[in-house]
Amino acid sequence: MEATETVRDRDRDRHRSPEATPGVICSELDIVYTVFGARKKATTTEGEQPWLERFLRQRRQVDTGNVRKVHAVKGVSFVARHGEAVGIIGRNGSGKSTLLRAIAGLIPPSGGRAWAAGRPALLGVNAVLLTGLTGSRNVMIGGLALGLSPREVRARYDDIVEFSGIGDFVDLPMSAYSSGMGARLRFAISTAATPDILMIDEALATGDAEFQARSRERIAEIREQAGTVFLVSHSNAAIRESCDRVLWMDQGRLIMDGPTEDVVSAYEASHRKGGR
Amino acid sequence: MSSVSTEPEILSPTETLVDVTSMPTPPPLSPEECAELARSAGLSELGVRPHRRHYLREIWEFRHLVWHLSSAQAYATNQNNHLGQLWAVINPLLLVGSYYLIFGLLLKTRGGTENYIAFLTVGIFVFGYSASAIIAGARAVTANIGLVRALRFPRAILPMSVTLTQLLVSLPAFGVLLVMIPLTGEPFSWHWLLFGPALVLQTVINLGIAFFLARIVNAARDTANLVPVVIRLARYVSGVFFSITHYAGHGLVSMLLLYQPLAVTMTIGREALMDQYPLTWSSWAAAGIWAVVLGAGGLVFFWRGEGRYGSD
Ligand SMILES: Nc1ncnc2c1ncn2[C@@H]1O[C@H](COP(=O)(O)OP(=O)(O)OP(=O)(O)O)[C@@H](O)[C@H]1O
Ligand SMILES: [Mg+2]
Numbered sequence: 255m256e257a258t259e260t261v262r263d264r265d266r267d268r269h270r271s272p273e274a275t276p277g278v279i280c281s282e283l284d285i286v287y288t289v290f291g292a293r294k295k296a297t298t299t300e301g302e303q304p305w306l307e308r309f310l311r312q313r314r315q316v317d318t319g320n321v322r323k324v325h326a327v328k329g330v331s332f333v334a335r336h337g338e339a340v341g342i343i344g345r346n347g348s349g350k351s352t353l354l355r356a357i358a359g360l361i362p363p364s365g366g367r368a369w370a371a372g373r374p375a376l377l378g379v380n381a382v383l384l385t386g387l388t389g390s391r392n393v394m395i396g397g398l399a400l401g402l403s404p405r406e407v408r409a410r411y412d413d414i415v416e417f418s419g420i421g422d423f424v425d426l427p428m429s430a431y432s433s434g435m436g437a438r439l440r441f442a443i444s445t446a447a448t449p450d451i452l453m454i455d456e457a458l459a460t461g462d463a464e465f466q467a468r469s470r471e472r473i474a475e476i477r478e479q480a481g482t483v484f485l486v487s488h489s490n491a492a493i494r495e496s497c498d499r500v501l502w503m504d505q506g507r508l509i510m511d512g513p514t515e516d517v518v519s520a521y522e523a524s525h526r527k528g529g530r
Numbered sequence: 531m532s533s534v535s536t537e538p539e540i541l542s543p544t545e546t547l548v549d550v551t552s553m554p555t556p557p558p559l560s561p562e563e564c565a566e567l568a569r570s571a572g573l574s575e576l577g578v579r580p581h582r583r584h585y586l587r588e589i590w591e592f593r594h595l596v597w598h599l600s601s602a603q604a605y606a607t608n609q610n611n612h613l614g615q616l617w618a619v620i621n622p623l624l625l626v627g628s629y630y631l632i633f634g635l636l637l638k639t640r641g642g643t644e645n646y647i648a649f650l651t652v653g654i655f656v657f658g659y660s661a662s663a664i665i666a667g668a669r670a671v672t673a674n675i676g677l678v679r680a681l682r683f684p685r686a687i688l689p690m691s692v693t694l695t696q697l698l699v700s701l702p703a704f705g706v707l708l709v710m711i712p713l714t715g716e717p718f719s720w721h722w723l724l725f726g727p728a729l730v731l732q733t734v735i736n737l738g739i740a741f742f743l744a745r746i747v748n749a750a751r752d753t754a755n756l757v758p759v760v761i762r763l764a765r766y767v768s769g770v771f772f773s774i775t776h777y778a779g780h781g782l783v784s785m786l787l788l789y790q791p792l793a794v795t796m797t798i799g800r801e802a803l804m805d806q807y808p809l810t811w812s813s814w815a816a817a818g819i820w821a822v823v824l825g826a827g828g829l830v831f832f833w834r835g836e837g838r839y840g841s842d
Contacts, residue, residue, distance in 0.1 A: 359682045
């Protein structure tokens with residue numbers, strides 16, 4: 255992909271200084287979601303209850319309100335440098351995706367502060383892209399939203415479609431894609447612009463072996479160009495292969511931050527201890 | 531931090547625990563050190579509102595995104611049925627037919643109008659565009675929260691593209707309008723050309739209202755439910771089916787009804803297309819003033835919330 259030359263590439267030597275410059279800084283970052291439509295009790299048993307009780311319970315729910323807060327990321331601090339590939343691991347719901355969205359500038363911090371260099375591209379499992387629209391429309395919209403000009407997107411269009419390997423399906427709405435096809439297209443779009451910061455949230459998991467190999471190459475290329483890469487994955491093998499540093503999240507807190515091998519083995523040891 | 535600690539913390543993400551006490555964590559930098567490092571490395575802070583001039587430049591840089599989002603979404607609106615884009619024309623025609631039956635033949639609100647069908651058609655189509663743009667604009671941020679949480683762009687793009695989408699969706703209806711008007715017996719005239727500028731003024735007014743509502747609805751969801759109600763009310767007092775001056779006279783109430791933004795856009799539309807309504811300075815000036823006040827005021831109001839969109 256020669257077409258990935260951007261203005262930013264020209265000054266990449268600046269990033270190659272011995273003590274690499276920071277790409278992302280988080281300082282005591284807090285993210286709190288507000289959830290609407292939360293209900294205290296399960297609704298599945300409602301049909302079997304006498305109407306009076308149901309009525310009373312509904313009354314009570316109106317009183318308590320149905321807005322709740324989820325404190326998804328709590329006081330996370332770290333500095334990631336240019337050219338670094340940082341893995342993020344942790345159990346389901348531990349706040350990994352939320353942390354990524356926050357450092358992509360997509361969710362404003364509820365507390366603490368965060369800084370980032372340049373334009374981040376976030377690649378999520380079910381993020382981006384308008385599923386009612388065709389793949390080619392999504393290539394254009396995604397490219398524009400990543401800061402390319404229409405001409406640049408058109409120039410890269412063939413590369414993007416080729417890399418995604420979805421062929422004639424680009425003219426079908428994305429709702430007709432398999433999850434792997436969607437993931438490939440998203441990956442192709444997000445990396446077309448050589449982002450300063452690439453964040454991958456389990457987006458590679460649904461791809462086949464060939465795609466995973468190609469995407470690993472692409473990740474290496476981006477790191478080479480002094481970008482910062484974040485990878486969220488439940489596959490410890492993938493983390494070991496691509497990352498040199500790992501953050502371990504649990505219940506919204508960053509509980510360990512260090513070289514890949516140390517953190518991943520501690521994480522593996524923790525399930526053995528906890529899960530027997 | 532303070533905004534968080536005052537909220538009661540209700541849920542923790544997961545209930546399982548690992549023993550973390552024995553694990554090493556590198557000493558993190560203090561907030562001041564972080565800020566200093568960020569400044570020296572030239573990083574930009576996330577979740578803060580950009581400067582006003584900077585914001586305008588960003589919007590300008592993303593202008594192509596507005597266009598591509600709008601055209602794609604306008605096209606997708608009528609895509610999932612067999613007649614497809616034809617519905618964009620059939621729908622307004624059916625609407626005119628049914629309103630003519632109710633208001634022209636049954637309720638007889640045609641007082642003071644010479645060409646009631648033309649009067650009604652302009653009213654329905656012009657108001658219809660405002661109504662759909664305002665209702666969709668109010669949800670511009672909340673309905674696109676997926677996009678907000680996936681891509682970084684100035685959020686003012688959303689009300690803009692939603693308004694433009696509704697304009698594009700309404701264009702076939704305006705085409706029908708321009709074909710119908712001469713059929714109802716209106717003579718051709720040069721001032722038909724003014725229908726274009728009238729549409730531009732109306733679009734800016736709609737956009738301004740969308741800016742205001744989008745931020746309000748994002749902050750307080752429940753208000754979104756009031757918007758359609760207010761619009762429905764406005765439909766009956768803005769002179770869609772009847773001439774305000776004929777039924778409400780020339781008093782203060784009539785002036786208020788006549789010069790509110792939604793009525794003014796219909797007035798200038800009728801002045802452009804209908805022989806009975808000569809061009810008047812007052813209505814065009816009123817439309818221009820509304821466009822400037824609502825457009826600029828709305829953008830500033832929306833910009834003040836930038837950096838907080840997507841937080842809940
Ligand atoms: N859009 C949302 N609205 C409200 N709460 C949310 C939202 N997204 C996530 N959460 C909550 O935030 C917490 C962290 O979720 P997050 O998606 O960041 O976890 P994760 O570590 O990515 O999990 P997984 O491994 O399953 O992807 C969870 O408790 C979840 O319920
Ligand atoms: Mg996740």
